[in-house]
Amino acid sequence: MPSLLTIDDLDDNDLRHLVARGAEFSAGATAREVLSDKVVGIYFRKTSTRTRTAFSAGALRLGAQIVSYGPDDLQENTGETTGDTAAALSGMLDVLVARTAGPQAELVSYAAQGRMAVVNAMSEDEHPTQALTDLTTMHRHFGAVEGLRVLYVGEGNNTTSALALALSRFAGVELHLRTPEGYGLDPRFLHRAEVSAKHSGAKVVECHDMRDRPTVDVVYTTRWQTTGTAKPDPHWRAAFAPFQVDERVLGDAPVFMHDLPAHRGEEVTATVLDGPRSIAFAQAENKFHSARAVLEWCAR
Structure with a gap:
Protein backbone atom coordinates (compact mmCIF):
# COMPACT_ATOMS: atom_id res chain seq x y z
CA MET A 1 0.00 0.00 0.00
CA PRO A 2 1.53 3.35 -1.02
CA SER A 3 2.31 6.09 1.49
CA LEU A 4 1.61 9.80 1.09
CA LEU A 5 4.24 11.83 2.93
CA THR A 6 4.55 14.73 0.48
CA ILE A 7 2.80 15.94 -2.64
CA ASP A 8 5.95 14.89 -4.48
CA ASP A 9 5.10 11.24 -3.70
CA LEU A 10 2.32 11.57 -6.29
CA ASP A 11 2.97 11.42 -10.01
CA ASP A 12 0.85 13.65 -12.21
CA ASN A 13 -1.74 10.95 -12.83
CA ASP A 14 -2.14 10.18 -9.12
CA LEU A 15 -2.40 13.86 -8.22
CA ARG A 16 -5.10 14.51 -10.79
CA HIS A 17 -6.92 11.33 -9.84
CA LEU A 18 -7.05 12.26 -6.15
CA VAL A 19 -8.31 15.78 -6.90
CA ALA A 20 -10.96 14.54 -9.32
CA ARG A 21 -11.99 11.67 -7.04
CA GLY A 22 -12.38 14.01 -4.08
CA ALA A 23 -14.58 16.24 -6.24
CA GLU A 24 -16.66 13.21 -7.25
CA PHE A 25 -17.25 12.34 -3.61
CA SER A 26 -18.09 15.96 -2.91
CA ALA A 27 -20.68 15.83 -5.69
CA GLY A 28 -22.32 12.77 -4.11
CA ALA A 29 -20.53 9.77 -5.62
CA THR A 30 -20.95 6.58 -3.62
CA ALA A 31 -17.84 4.93 -2.22
CA ARG A 32 -17.33 1.18 -2.16
CA GLU A 33 -16.17 -0.32 1.14
CA VAL A 34 -12.65 -0.94 -0.15
CA LEU A 35 -11.24 -0.98 3.41
CA SER A 36 -13.69 -3.56 4.78
CA ASP A 37 -10.87 -5.89 5.83
CA LYS A 38 -8.45 -3.14 6.91
CA VAL A 39 -7.50 -1.42 10.16
CA VAL A 40 -6.54 2.27 10.07
CA GLY A 41 -4.59 3.92 12.89
CA ILE A 42 -5.31 7.59 13.60
CA TYR A 43 -2.35 9.13 15.49
CA PHE A 44 -2.51 12.83 16.34
CA ARG A 45 0.05 14.47 18.58
CA LYS A 46 -1.47 17.90 17.97
CA THR A 47 -5.01 19.23 18.05
CA SER A 48 -7.21 18.69 15.04
CA THR A 49 -10.88 19.18 14.24
CA ARG A 50 -11.21 18.72 10.48
CA THR A 51 -8.34 16.41 9.53
CA ARG A 52 -8.79 13.93 12.37
CA THR A 53 -12.55 13.76 11.91
CA ALA A 54 -12.25 13.56 8.12
CA PHE A 55 -9.89 10.58 8.16
CA SER A 56 -11.72 8.82 10.99
CA ALA A 57 -15.11 9.23 9.33
CA GLY A 58 -13.62 8.52 5.92
CA ALA A 59 -12.08 5.23 7.06
CA LEU A 60 -15.34 4.15 8.66
CA ARG A 61 -17.32 5.05 5.54
CA LEU A 62 -14.95 2.91 3.49
CA GLY A 63 -15.55 -0.04 5.81
CA ALA A 64 -12.38 0.05 7.92
CA GLN A 65 -12.00 -0.38 11.64
CA ILE A 66 -10.02 2.38 13.33
CA VAL A 67 -7.68 2.62 16.31
CA SER A 68 -7.09 6.14 17.63
CA TYR A 69 -3.99 7.33 19.48
CA GLY A 70 -3.53 10.58 21.34
CA PRO A 71 -0.23 12.36 22.00
CA ASP A 72 0.51 10.38 25.19
CA ASP A 73 -0.56 6.90 24.08
CA LEU A 74 2.47 5.37 22.37
CA GLN A 75 5.74 4.14 23.86
CA GLU A 76 7.64 6.80 21.97
CA ASN A 77 6.98 8.82 25.11
CA THR A 78 9.14 6.39 27.09
CA GLY A 79 12.02 6.43 24.60
CA GLU A 80 11.07 3.88 21.95
CA THR A 81 12.37 4.91 18.54
CA THR A 82 10.02 5.91 15.74
CA GLY A 83 11.34 3.02 13.66
CA ASP A 84 10.60 0.46 16.38
CA THR A 85 7.13 1.92 16.94
CA ALA A 86 6.40 1.74 13.21
CA ALA A 87 7.70 -1.83 12.97
CA ALA A 88 5.33 -2.88 15.75
CA LEU A 89 2.32 -1.02 14.35
CA SER A 90 2.88 -2.33 10.83
CA GLY A 91 2.15 -5.87 12.02
CA MET A 92 -1.33 -4.78 13.13
CA LEU A 93 -2.36 -1.78 11.03
CA ASP A 94 -2.79 -1.40 7.29
CA VAL A 95 -2.70 2.42 7.26
CA LEU A 96 -1.43 4.97 9.76
CA VAL A 97 -2.68 8.54 9.44
CA ALA A 98 -0.26 10.63 11.50
CA ARG A 99 -0.08 14.28 12.53
CA THR A 100 3.30 14.78 14.16
CA ALA A 101 3.81 18.52 13.54
CA GLY A 102 7.49 17.56 13.69
CA PRO A 103 10.19 17.15 11.03
CA GLN A 104 9.33 15.25 7.86
CA ALA A 105 12.07 12.77 8.74
CA GLU A 106 9.82 11.28 11.44
CA LEU A 107 7.22 10.32 8.87
CA VAL A 108 9.92 8.88 6.61
CA SER A 109 10.90 6.66 9.54
CA TYR A 110 7.30 5.54 10.01
CA ALA A 111 7.03 4.64 6.32
CA ALA A 112 10.37 2.80 6.15
CA GLN A 113 8.87 -0.47 7.40
CA GLY A 114 7.31 -1.01 3.96
CA ARG A 115 4.17 -2.90 5.07
CA MET A 116 1.88 -0.22 6.47
CA ALA A 117 0.87 2.82 4.41
CA VAL A 118 1.55 6.15 6.15
CA VAL A 119 -0.42 9.33 5.42
CA ASN A 120 1.04 12.67 6.47
CA ALA A 121 -1.80 14.50 8.20
CA MET A 122 0.52 17.46 8.84
CA SER A 123 4.20 17.69 9.59
CA GLU A 124 6.31 20.72 10.40
CA ASP A 125 7.24 21.06 6.73
CA GLU A 126 4.19 20.13 4.72
CA HIS A 127 0.44 19.46 4.93
CA PRO A 128 -0.22 17.45 1.75
CA THR A 129 -3.76 16.33 2.57
Whole structure:
Protein backbone atom coordinates (compact mmCIF):
# COMPACT_ATOMS: atom_id res chain seq x y z
CA MET A 1 0.00 0.00 0.00
CA PRO A 2 1.53 3.35 -1.02
CA SER A 3 2.31 6.09 1.49
CA LEU A 4 1.61 9.80 1.09
CA LEU A 5 4.24 11.83 2.93
CA THR A 6 4.55 14.73 0.48
CA ILE A 7 2.80 15.94 -2.64
CA ASP A 8 5.95 14.89 -4.48
CA ASP A 9 5.10 11.24 -3.70
CA LEU A 10 2.32 11.57 -6.29
CA ASP A 11 2.97 11.42 -10.01
CA ASP A 12 0.85 13.65 -12.21
CA ASN A 13 -1.74 10.95 -12.83
CA ASP A 14 -2.14 10.18 -9.12
CA LEU A 15 -2.40 13.86 -8.22
CA ARG A 16 -5.10 14.51 -10.79
CA HIS A 17 -6.92 11.33 -9.84
CA LEU A 18 -7.05 12.26 -6.15
CA VAL A 19 -8.31 15.78 -6.90
CA ALA A 20 -10.96 14.54 -9.32
CA ARG A 21 -11.99 11.67 -7.04
CA GLY A 22 -12.38 14.01 -4.08
CA ALA A 23 -14.58 16.24 -6.24
CA GLU A 24 -16.66 13.21 -7.25
CA PHE A 25 -17.25 12.34 -3.61
CA SER A 26 -18.09 15.96 -2.91
CA ALA A 27 -20.68 15.83 -5.69
CA GLY A 28 -22.32 12.77 -4.11
CA ALA A 29 -20.53 9.77 -5.62
CA THR A 30 -20.95 6.58 -3.62
CA ALA A 31 -17.84 4.93 -2.22
CA ARG A 32 -17.33 1.18 -2.16
CA GLU A 33 -16.17 -0.32 1.14
CA VAL A 34 -12.65 -0.94 -0.15
CA LEU A 35 -11.24 -0.98 3.41
CA SER A 36 -13.69 -3.56 4.78
CA ASP A 37 -10.87 -5.89 5.83
CA LYS A 38 -8.45 -3.14 6.91
CA VAL A 39 -7.50 -1.42 10.16
CA VAL A 40 -6.54 2.27 10.07
CA GLY A 41 -4.59 3.92 12.89
CA ILE A 42 -5.31 7.59 13.60
CA TYR A 43 -2.35 9.13 15.49
CA PHE A 44 -2.51 12.83 16.34
CA ARG A 45 0.05 14.47 18.58
CA LYS A 46 -1.47 17.90 17.97
CA THR A 47 -5.01 19.23 18.05
CA SER A 48 -7.21 18.69 15.04
CA THR A 49 -10.88 19.18 14.24
CA ARG A 50 -11.21 18.72 10.48
CA THR A 51 -8.34 16.41 9.53
CA ARG A 52 -8.79 13.93 12.37
CA THR A 53 -12.55 13.76 11.91
CA ALA A 54 -12.25 13.56 8.12
CA PHE A 55 -9.89 10.58 8.16
CA SER A 56 -11.72 8.82 10.99
CA ALA A 57 -15.11 9.23 9.33
CA GLY A 58 -13.62 8.52 5.92
CA ALA A 59 -12.08 5.23 7.06
CA LEU A 60 -15.34 4.15 8.66
CA ARG A 61 -17.32 5.05 5.54
CA LEU A 62 -14.95 2.91 3.49
CA GLY A 63 -15.55 -0.04 5.81
CA ALA A 64 -12.38 0.05 7.92
CA GLN A 65 -12.00 -0.38 11.64
CA ILE A 66 -10.02 2.38 13.33
CA VAL A 67 -7.68 2.62 16.31
CA SER A 68 -7.09 6.14 17.63
CA TYR A 69 -3.99 7.33 19.48
CA GLY A 70 -3.53 10.58 21.34
CA PRO A 71 -0.23 12.36 22.00
CA ASP A 72 0.51 10.38 25.19
CA ASP A 73 -0.56 6.90 24.08
CA LEU A 74 2.47 5.37 22.37
CA GLN A 75 5.74 4.14 23.86
CA GLU A 76 7.64 6.80 21.97
CA ASN A 77 6.98 8.82 25.11
CA THR A 78 9.14 6.39 27.09
CA GLY A 79 12.02 6.43 24.60
CA GLU A 80 11.07 3.88 21.95
CA THR A 81 12.37 4.91 18.54
CA THR A 82 10.02 5.91 15.74
CA GLY A 83 11.34 3.02 13.66
CA ASP A 84 10.60 0.46 16.38
CA THR A 85 7.13 1.92 16.94
CA ALA A 86 6.40 1.74 13.21
CA ALA A 87 7.70 -1.83 12.97
CA ALA A 88 5.33 -2.88 15.75
CA LEU A 89 2.32 -1.02 14.35
CA SER A 90 2.88 -2.33 10.83
CA GLY A 91 2.15 -5.87 12.02
CA MET A 92 -1.33 -4.78 13.13
CA LEU A 93 -2.36 -1.78 11.03
CA ASP A 94 -2.79 -1.40 7.29
CA VAL A 95 -2.70 2.42 7.26
CA LEU A 96 -1.43 4.97 9.76
CA VAL A 97 -2.68 8.54 9.44
CA ALA A 98 -0.26 10.63 11.50
CA ARG A 99 -0.08 14.28 12.53
CA THR A 100 3.30 14.78 14.16
CA ALA A 101 3.81 18.52 13.54
CA GLY A 102 7.49 17.56 13.69
CA PRO A 103 10.19 17.15 11.03
CA GLN A 104 9.33 15.25 7.86
CA ALA A 105 12.07 12.77 8.74
CA GLU A 106 9.82 11.28 11.44
CA LEU A 107 7.22 10.32 8.87
CA VAL A 108 9.92 8.88 6.61
CA SER A 109 10.90 6.66 9.54
CA TYR A 110 7.30 5.54 10.01
CA ALA A 111 7.03 4.64 6.32
CA ALA A 112 10.37 2.80 6.15
CA GLN A 113 8.87 -0.47 7.40
CA GLY A 114 7.31 -1.01 3.96
CA ARG A 115 4.17 -2.90 5.07
CA MET A 116 1.88 -0.22 6.47
CA ALA A 117 0.87 2.82 4.41
CA VAL A 118 1.55 6.15 6.15
CA VAL A 119 -0.42 9.33 5.42
CA ASN A 120 1.04 12.67 6.47
CA ALA A 121 -1.80 14.50 8.20
CA MET A 122 0.52 17.46 8.84
CA SER A 123 4.20 17.69 9.59
CA GLU A 124 6.31 20.72 10.40
CA ASP A 125 7.24 21.06 6.73
CA GLU A 126 4.19 20.13 4.72
CA HIS A 127 0.44 19.46 4.93
CA PRO A 128 -0.22 17.45 1.75
CA THR A 129 -3.76 16.33 2.57
CA GLN A 130 -4.73 19.98 3.02
CA ALA A 131 -3.46 20.78 -0.47
CA LEU A 132 -5.48 17.90 -1.90
CA THR A 133 -8.54 19.28 -0.12
CA ASP A 134 -7.83 22.75 -1.50
CA LEU A 135 -7.50 21.56 -5.08
CA THR A 136 -10.58 19.37 -4.68
CA THR A 137 -12.47 22.47 -3.58
CA MET A 138 -11.20 24.50 -6.54
CA HIS A 139 -12.03 21.68 -8.95
CA ARG A 140 -15.51 21.35 -7.49
CA HIS A 141 -16.18 25.09 -7.66
CA PHE A 142 -14.59 25.98 -11.01
CA GLY A 143 -14.79 22.63 -12.82
CA ALA A 144 -11.01 22.40 -13.25
CA VAL A 145 -7.76 23.47 -11.60
CA GLU A 146 -5.90 24.27 -14.80
CA GLY A 147 -5.67 27.97 -15.57
CA LEU A 148 -6.75 29.22 -12.15
CA ARG A 149 -5.15 32.32 -10.66
CA VAL A 150 -4.64 32.08 -6.90
CA LEU A 151 -3.44 34.73 -4.46
CA TYR A 152 -2.15 33.31 -1.19
CA VAL A 153 -1.75 35.91 1.58
CA GLY A 154 0.04 35.29 4.89
CA GLU A 155 2.76 33.11 6.34
CA GLY A 156 4.65 30.64 4.17
CA ASN A 157 3.74 27.68 6.39
CA ASN A 158 3.22 23.94 5.88
CA THR A 159 -0.13 24.51 4.17
CA THR A 160 1.52 26.95 1.75
CA SER A 161 4.35 24.56 0.89
CA ALA A 162 1.95 21.77 -0.03
CA LEU A 163 -0.30 24.17 -1.94
CA ALA A 164 2.66 25.42 -3.98
CA LEU A 165 3.86 21.90 -4.77
CA ALA A 166 0.38 20.86 -5.91
CA LEU A 167 -0.79 23.92 -7.87
CA SER A 168 2.51 24.22 -9.73
CA ARG A 169 1.78 20.87 -11.42
CA PHE A 170 -1.28 22.19 -13.30
CA ALA A 171 -0.95 23.94 -16.65
CA GLY A 172 -1.71 27.64 -16.77
CA VAL A 173 -2.05 28.07 -13.00
CA GLU A 174 -0.72 31.28 -11.47
CA LEU A 175 0.11 31.16 -7.77
CA HIS A 176 0.98 34.52 -6.28
CA LEU A 177 2.41 34.29 -2.76
CA ARG A 178 2.32 37.47 -0.67
CA THR A 179 4.18 36.79 2.59
CA PRO A 180 5.68 39.06 5.26
CA GLU A 181 9.43 39.61 5.06
CA GLY A 182 11.12 36.87 7.08
CA TYR A 183 8.02 34.64 7.01
CA GLY A 184 8.07 33.50 3.41
CA LEU A 185 7.83 30.05 1.92
CA ASP A 186 10.78 27.80 2.75
CA PRO A 187 13.21 28.20 -0.19
CA ARG A 188 13.40 24.44 -0.60
CA PHE A 189 9.69 24.25 -1.37
CA LEU A 190 9.67 27.42 -3.46
CA HIS A 191 12.43 25.98 -5.64
CA ARG A 192 10.62 22.66 -6.05
CA ALA A 193 7.43 24.48 -7.01
CA GLU A 194 9.27 26.67 -9.51
CA VAL A 195 10.83 23.60 -11.15
CA SER A 196 7.41 21.94 -11.42
CA ALA A 197 5.92 25.14 -12.85
CA LYS A 198 8.54 25.22 -15.63
CA HIS A 199 7.53 21.70 -16.68
CA SER A 200 3.76 22.25 -16.48
CA GLY A 201 3.49 25.79 -17.79
CA ALA A 202 2.37 27.19 -14.44
CA LYS A 203 3.71 30.26 -12.64
CA VAL A 204 4.76 30.66 -8.99
CA VAL A 205 5.82 34.09 -7.74
CA GLU A 206 6.52 35.26 -4.19
CA CYS A 207 6.56 38.91 -3.02
CA HIS A 208 6.80 40.41 0.45
CA ASP A 209 4.40 43.34 0.10
CA MET A 210 0.78 43.93 -0.84
CA ARG A 211 1.35 46.40 -3.65
CA ASP A 212 0.12 45.78 -7.19
CA ARG A 213 -1.97 42.73 -6.40
CA PRO A 214 -2.95 40.68 -9.45
CA THR A 215 -6.47 39.91 -10.61
CA VAL A 216 -7.23 36.40 -9.37
CA ASP A 217 -9.94 33.75 -9.10
CA VAL A 218 -9.16 32.76 -5.51
CA VAL A 219 -7.84 34.62 -2.48
CA TYR A 220 -6.58 32.20 0.17
CA THR A 221 -5.18 32.71 3.64
CA THR A 222 -4.39 30.65 6.74
CA ARG A 223 -4.17 31.61 10.36
CA TRP A 224 -1.04 33.45 11.35
CA GLN A 225 0.07 30.97 14.03
CA THR A 226 0.39 27.45 12.66
CA THR A 227 -0.62 24.60 14.97
CA GLY A 228 2.07 23.88 17.53
CA THR A 229 4.34 26.77 16.62
CA ALA A 230 5.29 30.13 18.09
CA LYS A 231 7.18 33.05 16.57
CA PRO A 232 10.44 34.17 18.19
CA ASP A 233 9.85 37.87 17.43
CA PRO A 234 7.45 39.33 20.03
CA HIS A 235 6.51 42.08 17.55
CA TRP A 236 5.62 39.77 14.67
CA ARG A 237 2.04 41.04 14.45
CA ALA A 238 3.25 44.39 13.11
CA ALA A 239 4.83 42.60 10.15
CA PHE A 240 1.65 40.62 9.49
CA ALA A 241 -0.89 43.45 9.84
CA PRO A 242 -0.71 44.59 6.17
CA PHE A 243 -1.49 41.01 5.08
CA GLN A 244 -4.95 40.79 6.62
CA VAL A 245 -7.57 39.77 4.04
CA ASP A 246 -10.33 42.37 4.05
CA GLU A 247 -12.76 43.50 1.35
CA ARG A 248 -10.02 45.62 -0.24
CA VAL A 249 -7.63 42.66 -0.55
CA LEU A 250 -10.41 40.34 -1.71
CA GLY A 251 -11.17 42.83 -4.47
CA ASP A 252 -13.09 41.31 -7.36
CA ALA A 253 -12.01 37.71 -6.67
CA PRO A 254 -15.07 35.46 -6.90
CA VAL A 255 -13.88 33.09 -4.16
CA PHE A 256 -12.26 33.28 -0.72
CA MET A 257 -10.69 30.19 0.89
CA HIS A 258 -9.30 29.46 4.36
CA ASP A 259 -8.08 26.12 5.72
CA LEU A 260 -9.54 26.88 9.19
CA PRO A 261 -9.53 27.36 12.11
CA ALA A 262 -9.84 31.10 11.54
CA HIS A 263 -9.33 34.10 13.77
CA ARG A 264 -11.69 36.83 12.66
CA GLY A 265 -10.05 40.21 12.95
CA GLU A 266 -6.54 38.79 12.52
CA GLU A 267 -5.72 37.10 9.21
CA VAL A 268 -9.22 37.74 7.83
CA THR A 269 -12.13 40.03 8.62
CA ALA A 270 -15.50 38.60 9.57
CA THR A 271 -17.11 40.28 6.56
CA VAL A 272 -14.89 38.25 4.22
CA LEU A 273 -14.91 34.90 6.07
CA ASP A 274 -18.66 34.97 6.60
CA GLY A 275 -19.44 36.75 3.35
CA PRO A 276 -21.10 35.39 0.21
CA ARG A 277 -17.84 34.70 -1.63
CA SER A 278 -16.35 32.58 1.14
CA ILE A 279 -16.29 28.84 0.49
CA ALA A 280 -14.17 28.10 3.57
CA PHE A 281 -16.77 25.84 5.18
CA ALA A 282 -17.42 23.93 1.97
CA GLN A 283 -13.63 23.57 1.84
CA ALA A 284 -13.73 22.13 5.37
CA GLU A 285 -16.36 19.57 4.36
CA ASN A 286 -14.24 18.63 1.38
CA LYS A 287 -11.54 17.49 3.80
CA PHE A 288 -13.78 14.46 4.41
CA HIS A 289 -14.30 13.81 0.70
CA SER A 290 -10.59 14.22 -0.02
CA ALA A 291 -9.69 11.92 2.89
CA ARG A 292 -11.84 9.18 1.39
CA ALA A 293 -10.06 9.65 -1.93
CA VAL A 294 -6.65 9.33 -0.24
CA LEU A 295 -7.61 6.23 1.76
CA GLU A 296 -9.14 4.62 -1.32
CA TRP A 297 -5.89 5.37 -3.20
CA CYS A 298 -3.86 3.73 -0.43
CA ALA A 299 -5.98 0.58 -0.73
CA ARG A 300 -5.74 0.25 -4.52
